[in-house]
Amino acid sequence: MTAPDPYLKPQTTLQNRLARAAWSVACALLFRPSPRPLHAWRAWVLRCFGAKLGSNCHIYPRARIWAPWNLQCGDVVAIADDAEIYNAWPVSLDSYSTISQQAYLCSASHDVDDPRFPMTGAPIRIGSRAWVCARAAVMPGVTLHEGAVLGAGAVATKDLDAWSIHGGVPARFIRTRRRNA
Secondary structure, three states: OOOOOHHHOOOOOHHHHHHHHHHHHHHHHHHOOOOOOOHHHHHHHHHHOOOEEOOOOEEOOOOEEOOHHHEEEOOOOEEOOOOEEEOOOOEEEOOOOEEOOOOEEEOEEEOOOOOOOOEEEOOEEEOOOOEEOOOOEEOOOOEEOOOOEEOOOOEEOOOEOOOEEEEOOOOEEEEEOOOOO
């Protein structure tokens, strides 16, 4: 008799899979069909699934959030349509941060050197007044410090300094961002 195939073993607990199944149903019935202006309604639905959200968060109906219980937002956070928050590990969005359309925050990966290919990951933090532009990607364990900007289509594989602008693949420093008084 052969050993069980390690690739067939689930990467998450049964409780996690059941919670995500319940979230998928609620998302399909309550979150996604809601009209665009109903940000408070979507925030309420997310809070019902454990998200910690500050006031005046604008999370649009086509935003994709994998695990609301691993999402923490400060006040006045925006997550645009088609942004994807793959938060198998915690994702924190500080006040006044913006996640633009089709941005991808990915807190998980796999250990490519282990034959069992186990899931790995690390938390992501987007600092206050930071901006992840359209189609940009933030990888596991990365912090965009206060006021940092990750340009359109860029990929952040390491932390971005405060009030800096980065672009490209992998993201490279472009210039310092001016702070408005």
